[in-house]
Amino acid sequence: MWPARPRVDFGEIGTDPAWECGLGVKIGCAWSFVENGQTVDGDMRLEVRVPWQFTREEPSSNQCDLRSLVSHEIGHLLGLGHVDPMDEDAAQVMSEGLPPGFRGPRRLGRSDIRGVRLLYPLQ
Numbered sequence: 018m019w020p021a022r023p024r025v026d027f028g029e030i031g032t033d034p035a036w037e038c039g040l041g042v043k044i045g046c047a048w049s050f051v052e053n054g055q056t057v058d059g060d061m062r063l064e065v066r067v068p069w070q071f072t073r074e075e076p077s078s079n080q081c082d083l084r085s086l087v088s089h090e091i092g093h094l095l096g097l098g099h100v101d102p103m104d105e106d107a108a109q110v111m112s113e114g115l116p117p118g119f120r121g122p123r124r125l126g127r128s129d130i131r132g133v134r135l136l137y138p139l140q
Contacts, residue, residue, distance in 0.1 A: 044081055044115070047090040059094040061087070070120075078118040085110075085121030092129065096136045100128040 044067050050058040063069075069083045070076035092111045099113040109126035125133070 045086045045090050047093040049094055049096065056094075056096065061090045061094065063087075063090075075120055076118055081115060081117055082120045084123055085115055085119075088123050089115070089121065092132075095133065097129065097132045100126070100132070 044064045045062065047059065047061040049056045063083075063086065068080045070080040071083050076082045088110050089112075097111050100109045100111045108122040110122050110124070110129050111132065112121070115121045
């Protein structure tokens with residue numbers, strides 16, 4: 018059972034190049050805590066040094082889109098990994114990488130949905 022309020026914060030993540038947004042820092046990360054095969058908690062950290070775009074407007078050339086990143090990190094909290102970059106449906110929430118000035122997908126693509134269905138099958 019998830020806690021009433023999973024922790025989401027802004028802080029320094031470091032220089033791990035795993036998902037950089039072209040700014041030389043990893044811009045977000047999420048991790049889950051599993052007990053007896055059940056996810057019981059999760060945390061998300063967003064890089065405080067990144068110039069975030071918080072509105073519905075397109076991000077400027079040096080900004081990263083907050084909504085796109087949070088959608089992606091929530092996917093990790095649910096247990097999803099990155100989708101295959103060669104997938105026929107390129108607009109995937111779980112695609113790896115979000116360059117500055119680009120608003121990534123905020124709706125699940127076909128591979129995203131397949132991953133959720135595998136992890137959480139209908140009873």
